[in-house]
Amino acid sequence: MSERDGTRPTITPNDFDIFRPLNWCPGCGNYQMLSAMKAALADLGLAQHEFAIVFGIGQHGNGADFIKVQAFHALHGRALPTATGLALVNPDLRIIVQSGDGDGYGLGMGHFVHSVRRNIDIAYIGHNNQIYGLTTGQASPTSNQGMKTPSTPSGVLEEPVNPLGVALAEGATFVARAFAGDVGHMTWLFKEAISHRGFALVDVFQPCVTFNKINTFKWYRERVYKLEEADYEPDDRTRAFELAESIVHIHNEDPPEASRIPTGIFYRQEGVPTYQDGVPQLADGPLWKRAREPRDVTGVLRAFA
Ligand SMILES: Cc1ncc(C[n+]2csc(CCOP(=O)(O)OP(=O)(O)O)c2C)c(N)n1
Numbered sequence: 443m444s445e446r447d448g449t450r451p452t453i454t455p456n457d458f459d460i461f462r463p464l465n466w467c468p469g470c471g472n473y474q475m476l477s478a479m480k481a482a483l484a485d486l487g488l489a490q491h492e493f494a495i496v497f498g499i500g501q502h503g504n505g506a507d508f509i510k511v512q513a514f515h516a517l518h519g520r521a522l523p524t525a526t527g528l529a530l531v532n533p534d535l536r537i538i539v540q541s542g543d544g545d546g547y548g549l550g551m552g553h554f555v556h557s558v559r560r561n562i563d564i565a566y567i568g569h570n571n572q573i574y575g576l577t578t579g580q581a582s583p584t585s586n587q588g589m590k591t592p593s594t595p596s597g598v599l600e601e602p603v604n605p606l607g608v609a610l611a612e613g614a615t616f617v618a619r620a621f622a623g624d625v626g627h628m629t630w631l632f633k634e635a636i637s638h639r640g641f642a643l644v645d646v647f648q649p650c651v652t653f654n655k656i657n658t659f660k661w662y663r664e665r666v667y668k669l670e671e672a673d674y675e676p677d678d679r680t681r682a683f684e685l686a687e688s689i690v691h692i693h694n695e696d697p698p699e700a701s702r703i704p705t706g707i708f709y710r711q712e713g714v715p716t717y718q719d720g721v722p723q724l725a726d727g728p729l730w731k732r733a734r735e736p737r738d739v740t741g742v743l744r745a746f747a
């Protein structure tokens with residue numbers, strides 16, 4: 443079977459395997475996220491040349507070495523600008539970004555805000571372990587208020603960043619949250635986000651079993667519930683914002699019944715033009731297809747000699 447004769451090859455999650463040792467700690471939530479991504483890509487039937495994944499810097503970013511796809515490991519906090527470049531050169535590619543809470547909502551927060559308001563066609567997967575994993579456990583922008591870490595020995599002073607609220611405020615057209623302990627649900631959300639036209643956020647609570655001893659699998663499991671099972675329709679931005687806002691004020695010591703965490707699709711809006719749709723330079727097709735003739739740039743170079 444081949445795409446040339448009109449059929450598509452069957453793709454399985456194992457097609458994305460790389461046979462090299464993974465260096466995440468045993469039990470890290472990143473493993474489930476990797477499995478869910480492979481399952482989502484296989485279910486979508488995307489051939490490897492049809493998409494690319496850009497990773498940030500952090501434990502999550504090591505995923506670039508653990509999945510057989512066109513993967514890029516961007517500078518710290520710069521996964522989105524790198525992905526935006528790819529998306530503009532080849533709008534036919536499906537672009538996925540995987541970034542950590544420190545990488546994406548700290549150093550990369552400016553890029554996050556502007557990518558959302560552009561509605562650039564990118565699926566953004568946040569590895570939100572509420573801690574800096576790679577640099578051994580400092581507080582991150584999403585660490586809960588009061589949390590004691592090596593960088594905040596008397597407790598985090600400020601309220602955490604609200605990635606879903608920021609995305610909604612900036613006009614995001616797909617906003618969702620997943621829990622790494624539920625691979626089936628997470629796979630479905632990844633598929634929905636990758637299929638969505640426009641900026642799609644899936645913020646994933648991904649336990650760091652080594653440096654975050656508070657927001658553990660057990661801690662999340664006692665609190666998460668699914669919006670699809672709670673008679674919730676993701677079509678009202680104000681309601682979605684209220685829901686996103688309710689989670690920010692959770693304190694780690696709050697009992698499970700007082701700190702319910704919704705997962706699923708908070709908000710979805712179809713049919714909004716993407717950034718790529720409006721870029722005049724793309725009106726005649728992808729840039730890479732038009733750059734066929736070698737160009738003489740010696741004159742330009744001479745100007746800088
Ligand atoms: C410009 C710059 N500043 C700081 C660092 C150090 N650094 C590397 S990863 C990281 C935090 C990663 O945290 P997060 O994004 O939450 O990823 P995780 O490791 O938890 O997956 C930091 C501060 C760096 N590599 N580059």
Ligand code: SF4
Binds near residue numbers: 465466502571576
């Ligand atoms: S330090 Fe935390 S985020 Fe990094 S691999 Fe270990 S468990 Fe995962």
